[in-house]
Amino acid sequence: MKPKFADHKNDKNVAIIGSGPAGISAATFLLRKGFNVEMFERSDRAGGLLMYGIPGFKLDKTTVDRRINWLLEAGMKLHVNCEVGNNKSISELDKDFDAIFLGIGSTASNKVKIDGEESSNVHFAIDFLTGIQKRNLGNKNVNYIDVKDKKVVVIGGGDTAMDCVRTSVREGAESVKCLYRRDEANMPGSKKEVVNAKEEGVEFVFNVIVINEGTEYLEDADIIILALGFSPESPSFLKELDAVILSNKELHTYINTNLSSKDYEYTNTIGFGGDNSLKIDLIAENIFIKYLKKFGNIYSEECGLLSINSEYTIIVDPLD
Numbered sequence: 001m002k003p004k005f006a007d008h009k010n011d012k013n014v015a016i017i018g019s020g021p022a023g024i025s026a027a028t029f030l031l032r033k034g035f036n037v038e039m040f041e042r043s044d045r046a047g048g049l050l051m052y053g054i055p056g057f058k059l060d061k062t063t064v065d066r067r068i069n070w071l072l073e074a075g076m077k078l079h080v081n082c083e084v085g086n087n088k089s090i091s092e093l094d095k096d097f098d099a100i101f102l103g104i105g106s107t108a109s110n111k112v113k114i115d116g117e118e119s120s121n122v123h124f125a126i127d128f129l130t131g132i133q134k135r136n137l138g139n140k141n142v143n144y145i146d147v148k149d150k151k152v153v154v155i156g157g158g159d160t161a162m163d164c165v166r167t168s169v170r171e172g173a174e175s176v177k178c179l180y181r182r183d184e185a186n187m188p189g190s191k192k193e194v195v196n197a198k199e200e201g202v203e204f205v206f207n208v209i210v211i212n213e214g215t216e217y218l219e220d221a222d223i224i225i226l227a228l229g230f231s232p233e234s235p236s237f238l239k240e241l242d243a244v245i246l247s248n249k250e251l252h253t254y255i256n257t258n259l260s261s262k263d264y265e266y267t268n269t270i271g272f273g274g275d276n277s278l279k280i281d282l283i284a285e286n287i288f289i290k291y292l293k294k295f296g297n298i299y300s301e302e303c304g305l306l307s308i309n310s311e312y313t314i315i316v317d318p319l320d
């Protein structure tokens with residue numbers, strides 16, 4: 001449903017880095033309250049994993065474009081092919097904007113840590129899915145991973161693994177096998193996806209751990225796709241501001257850190273959310289930290305943070 005946006009703008013400017021669901025929802029709440037929003041996205045299209053990770057047969061890309069268009073209509077400026085830390089410096093953003101929101105996702109693919117992992121026939125799930133999605137969207141000169149008539153083995157048991165096996169089937173693979181380290185009952189992904197994958201001809205092999213030595217059996221494969229999840233990373237560009245995101249359990253953004261004494265201080269200009277954060281109250285607690293500190297005004301139905309009234313109070317409530 002289309003959100004209601006503010007009729008008038010205030011004088012505060014917020015930069016949003018990343019155009020995935022975290023960036024999109026941050027932009028939505030800010031635009032509803034009248035903030036000026038500019039979004040910086042390193043890819044050629046906005047939407048993050050919604051655009052280039054999740055396959056088109058699962059998520060229609062026109063719905064992603066429609067939501068981005070609503071934000072543009074509401075006055076947001078979007079810069080694609082603009083990577084912060086490369087084409088645009090974070091110091092520049094820090095100078096030009098009152099606050100910055102990091103919604104950069106979690107793109108560091110986990111490895112199995114065995115010999116042969118660097119082979120040209122072994123690929124990360126995200127590279128496989130992104131290439132095919134780009135080709136399907138008509139991007140020119142895409143180097144996608146061609147699995148037609150190949151024996152594909154996908155390692156992993158989550159939603160990403162299911163997207164890989166089901167994409168491989170659609171790409172005309174000769175056979176598609178999914179190896180998972182636990183049993184079916186303990187698969188982390190959606191049960192429906194597993195049922196769908198089986199119906200489409202995917203073979204599942206459970207309780208298999210890929211190891212270097214003591215191998216009980218060998219699996220024949222032309223292409224191996226690793227779908228073992230992602231780890232959040234602290235982007236190197238934050239160093240420019242003496243900032244760092246610490247710990248992958250409970251990520252916070254800090255500035256002027258003193259790592260040895262663990263005497264951290266919250267940044268008052270940078271917030272973050274989405275896959276590069278594991279906190280539940282992402283938007284409320286993080287994006288508006290600047291305003292929370294400066295004006296002491298924030299209210300979130302979900303997080304229970306309460307505030308007094310002021311010009312910049314942000315209400316983080318379900319979209320109407």
Ligand SMILES: Cc1cc2nc3c(=O)[nH]c(=O)nc-3n(C[C@H](O)[C@H](O)[C@H](O)COP(=O)(O)OP(=O)(O)OC[C@H]3O[C@@H](n4cnc5c(N)ncnc54)[C@H](O)[C@@H]3O)c2cc1C
Nearest residue numbers: 018019020021022041042048049053083084104105274275
């Ligand atoms: C294959 C797959 C299937 C999934 N299926 C589901 C599902 O069915 N249901 C579900 O709820 N979730 C699903 N997820 C998870 C969901 O997609 C993510 O949780 C969600 O996209 C995270 O949103 P985000 O905004 O934090 O990050 P992302 O969607 O990753 O967006 C981050 C954006 O930041 C950009 N960026 C990064 N660094 C920079 C930089 N320096 N400068 C500018 N831009 C930058 C990236 O290019 C990217 O566009 C799936 C994920 C994958 C990989």
